[in-house]
Amino acid sequence: MATTMKTQEDILAKLNIYELNEMQQKAISTIDETANTVILSPTGTGKTLGFLLPTLKLIEPDNKEIQALILVPSRELAIQIEQVIREMGTGLKVNAVYGGRSMAKDKIELKHTPSILIGTPGRISDHFANDRFSKDSIKTLILDEFDKSLEVGFEYEMRGIINQLPNISKRILTSATQEAEIPEFVRLNNPTILNYLTGKKSRQLTLKTVVSPIKNKNQTLVELLKHIGNQQGIIFCNLKDSINHVSEFLTKNKIAHSCFSGGMEQRDRERSLIKFRNGTSQVLIATDLAARGIDIPEMKYIIHYELPERVEEFTHRNGRTARVNAKGTAYILKWQKESLPEFLKNIPNADISQKEKLKPNYWETLFISGGRKDKISKGDIAGLFFKKGNLTKDQLGVIELKQDCAFISVPISEAKKLIEELNNTRLKNKKVRITLA
Numbered sequence: 001m002a003t004t005m006k007t008q009e010d011i012l013a014k015l016n017i018y019e020l021n022e023m024q025q026k027a028i029s030t031i032d033e034t035a036n037t038v039i040l041s042p043t044g045t046g047k048t049l050g051f052l053l054p055t056l057k058l059i060e061p062d063n064k065e066i067q068a069l070i071l072v073p074s075r076e077l078a079i080q081i082e083q084v085i086r087e088m089g090t091g092l093k094v095n096a097v098y099g100g101r102s103m104a105k106d107k108i109e110l111k112h113t114p115s116i117l118i119g120t121p122g123r124i125s126d127h128f129a130n131d132r133f134s135k136d137s138i139k140t141l142i143l144d145e146f147d148k149s150l151e152v153g154f155e156y157e158m159r160g161i162i163n164q165l166p167n168i169s170k171r172i173l174t175s176a177t178q179e180a181e182i183p184e185f186v187r188l189n190n191p192t193i194l195n196y197l198t199g200k201k202s203r204q205l206t207l208k209t210v211v212s213p214i215k216n217k218n219q220t221l222v223e224l225l226k227h228i229g230n231q232q233g234i235i236f237c238n239l240k241d242s243i244n245h246v247s248e249f250l251t252k253n254k255i256a257h258s259c260f261s262g263g264m265e266q267r268d269r270e271r272s273l274i275k276f277r278n279g280t281s282q283v284l285i286a287t288d289l290a291a292r293g294i295d296i297p298e299m300k301y302i303i304h305y306e307l308p309e310r311v312e313e314f315t316h317r318n319g320r321t322a323r324v325n326a327k328g329t330a331y332i333l334k335w336q337k338e339s340l341p342e343f344l345k346n347i348p349n350a351d352i353s354q355k356e357k358l359k360p361n362y363w364e365t366l367f368i369s370g371g372r373k374d375k376i377s378k379g380d381i382a383g384l385f386f387k388k389g390n391l392t393k394d395q396l397g398v399i400e401l402k403q404d405c406a407f408i409s410v411p412i413s414e415a416k417k418l419i420e421e422l423n424n425t426r427l428k429n430k431k432v433r434i435t436l437a
Contacts, residue, residue: 038174075098282361
């Protein structure tokens with residue numbers, strides 16, 4: 001059948017990946033050969049591909065039931081994995097379900113049973129309780145970022161789910177930390193543990209302290225951003241109120257940014273990440289939710305506007321920069337009288353006296369009300385903006401294509417004109433709305 005004919009080489013070529021890293025190669029061969037595997041590797045090293053490629057080999061196309069279940073701690077991670085599987089172009093049906101998404105939408109999609117189901121424990125538990133599909137064919141169980149699921153209180157749901165899966169023959173667990181204990185209910189007997197958490201990575205990260213003369217650190221934050229220049233980075237806060245406070249100040253100082261926290265609607269969180277990925281936002285102001293499990297590029301720097309309570313979260317935040325062989329800087333922003341925890345003593349102060357003039361933001365993001373389900377491709381969108389929108393190649397930014405919509409970055413100077421000219425035009429026989437995202 002067509003879905004089984006895609007080789008690993010075909011899939012990698014479709015993803016524009018030409019070589020797997022050492023961890024991915026080892027993960028694939030280990031998962032192929034053993035029943036239980038634990039992959040410990042830093043955030044951003046490609047664990048998703050490491051477990052998906054061997055999982056695809058286990059799917060029987062003629063079996064119309066769910067065969068692989070992937071449990072994840074956050075909506076963003078569920079969406080990200082679903083997107084990767086779709087981009088692999090295998091033809092296998094995949095669905096992601098999670099809290100905050102319409103239950104009616106879940107029910108409709110699950111009537112056409114996927115081969116691979118991805119979800120947060122709470123939502124999967126709900127579907128299990130209501131017997132919305134058969135569990136008999138689920139033989140592969142993946143707990144991605146399993147430590148985070150346990151940390152955010154999903155243990156009860158995870159136990160209930162795993163106890164209802166009698167036919168599991170392969171278990172794969174991943175984590176970016178080695179502190180978490182694996183509970184007995186996972187039934188992980190004699191696992192092969194691949195530990196890539198030690199090595200070069202820690203030596204690539206530079207820690208610097210930035211001291212604010214007053215308790216309100218906002219002005220010092222802006223001075224630090226001017227010192228860093230027009231590079232993208234993440235500002236980590238502990239509270240949603242802190243994010244709002246920082247956001248207002250950056251807006252006054254005309255620094256393009258997005259916000260990202262658990263209190264935001266899922267739609268708004270997704271759009272924040274899209275704008276950050278495509279360069280519309282220079283910085284992302286976020287809680288620890290952004291430390292792991294979201295799809296954003298490697299950062300040259302991160303800023304701890306507020307320090308997390310635990311050293312583990314400090315480590316995960318820092319994992320957003322200095323990944324694999326790249327270098328990065330984590331800045332710790334403190335006011336003069338603030339005392340730092342023991343593990344941050346003796347960190348040198350950064351000299352931020354040298355400032356750059358921040359260039360005005362170039363990109364704006366537009367929303368398009370049509371996507372994959374309308375048979376619209378990235379090429380169709382590019383064609384519309386080239387031919388009818390009269391954009392040059394340099395003016396066409398990143399296109400992100402979703403199931404039911406799409407996003408494109410265009411120059412701010414062209415955005416209003418493009419909306420006026422292209423709104424309510426046709427893309428693949430569908431009349432689409434084009435608005436500011």
